[in-house]
Amino acid sequence: MKTDDLLEAIVADGARRPAPIPARLAGALALGGLAAGALLLASIGVRPDIGSALQTWRFVAKIAILLACLAAALWASAQLARPDADRRRVLAALLVPVAALAAAVAWELATTSAETWQARAIGTNSRLCLTAVTLLAVAPLVLLLAALRAGAPRSPAIAGAVAGLLAGSVGAVLYGLHCFDDSPLFVALWYSPAIALVALAGALAGSRALRW
Amino acid sequence: MRAAIGGDTEAYRRLLQELAPVLRGLAGRGLARYGLGSEDVEDVVQETLLALHLKRGTWDSAQAFSPWLYAIARNKLIDNLRRRGRRVHLPIDDLADLPAADEQPRAHNGADAQRLIAGLKQRERDIVMAISIEGASAREVAERLGMTEGAVRVALHRALRSLARAFRAGQP
Numbered sequence: 119m120k121t122d123d124l125l126e127a128i129v130a131d132g133a134r135r136p137a138p139i140p141a142r143l144a145g146a147l148a149l150g151g152l153a154a155g156a157l158l159l160a161s162i163g164v165r166p167d168i169g170s171a172l173q174t175w176r177f178v179a180k181i182a183i184l185l186a187c188l189a190a191a192l193w194a195s196a197q198l199a200r201p202d203a204d205r206r207r208v209l210a211a212l213l214v215p216v217a218a219l220a221a222a223v224a225w226e227l228a229t230t231s232a233e234t235w236q237a238r239a240i241g242t243n244s245r246l247c248l249t250a251v252t253l254l255a256v257a258p259l260v261l262l263l264a265a266l267r268a269g270a271p272r273s274p275a276i277a278g279a280v281a282g283l284l285a286g287s288v289g290a291v292l293y294g295l296h297c298f299d300d301s302p303l304f305v306a307l308w309y310s311p312a313i314a315l316v317a318l319a320g321a322l323a324g325s326r327a328l329r330w
Numbered sequence: 331m332r333a334a335i336g337g338d339t340e341a342y343r344r345l346l347q348e349l350a351p352v353l354r355g356l357a358g359r360g361l362a363r364y365g366l367g368s369e370d371v372e373d374v375v376q377e378t379l380l381a382l383h384l385k386r387g388t389w390d391s392a393q394a395f396s397p398w399l400y401a402i403a404r405n406k407l408i409d410n411l412r413r414r415g416r417r418v419h420l421p422i423d424d425l426a427d428l429p430a431a432d433e434q435p436r437a438h439n440g441a442d443a444q445r446l447i448a449g450l451k452q453r454e455r456d457i458v459m460a461i462s463i464e465g466a467s468a469r470e471v472a473e474r475l476g477m478t479e480g481a482v483r484v485a486l487h488r489a490l491r492s493l494a495r496a497f498r499a500g501q502p
Binding site: 200 | 346443486
């Protein structure tokens with residue numbers, strides 16, 4: 119087939135730009151967040167003392183760090199959907215929530231006595247944290263990957279991993295509203311691996327689903 | 331590209347016609363570096379044109395166009411080389427450094443597209459052939475096949491996506 123002939127078929131398919139990736143991602147995030155939120159409320163719900171929890175710095179820091187992770191992953195995801203993404207800026211953005219968590223951990227270690235560290239890190243329900251975060255992330259991950267199929271990432275696996283990071287953050291923020299373990303030590307020890315697990319699932323799924 | 335993305339069909343045709351020789355130059359040099367001949371150039375050009383059409387939504391119109399174009403071209407060249415079992419190491423800046431307007435003789439037609447179109451569904455194949463080879467409009471094809479114009483457009487879009495997928499799947 120001649121290239122000029124193929125070109126005619128392409129032109130006939132229209133020049134107009136399809137919906138941009140950030141809009142698709144926002145839609146998927148909103149829908150996935152709603153689905154996961156509904157799942158949370160229908161199952162374990164939010165902690166009953168959430169009003170007073172909001173007065174404590176640990177709870178606020180926990181939610182803020184997880185929201186920062188969500189925001190960074192959302193921005194990174196939109197960037198990585200482009201073939202000409204600047205990977206260094208993406209990496210820099212993803213380090214922001216990591217630095218925030220490290221600072222919170224340092225503060226916790228500096229202000230509490232060493233005998234309490236173990237109890238703070240182990241918490242009361244680490245197994246529920248791992249399962250709930252991953253389960254709450256399933257619907258967002260599926261929707262985000264579907265939205266990203268319109269993208270053209272340089273590395274489908276990396277794009278999938280960051281989509282997983284985003285979905286995991288959604289799950290973590292929501293589960294964070296239920297969870298009584300607010301210490302930054304607990305967040306670092308249990309929330310991080312839960313989110314990382316979803317990122318790994320995203321990488322595996324993305325390496326197939328996001329090829330273009 | 332800005333006008334084209336705004337829905338200006340003529341601008342889009344002109345843009346693609348101007349890009350084809352640029353892509354031909356890039357593909358020719360890329361393949362030559364791995365010791366591959368010019369008979370495959372047109373396949374790479376066609377796969378790249380298809381990709382930049384289907385992925386045009388990923389171009390951020392606030393950014394420069396050429397880095398995006400080179401990124402797409404580079405990806406498709408690497409895909410093509412990998413399918414041939416070549417180990418590829420192609421730094422991203424490499425392609426962009428090449429002089430762009432390197433006119434390559436167009437001695438060959440794309441053999442891949444020809445073969446892959448044959449693998450499309452009958453209806454999609456008819457539509458693609460009518461529009462591309464005969465230069466028919468979507469409306470004419472619709473009348474001929476007894477379909478609505480909208481259905482023809484949907485089928486054409488599906489066909490182009492299947493074609494891109496078939497390129498990716500490579501040699502059967």
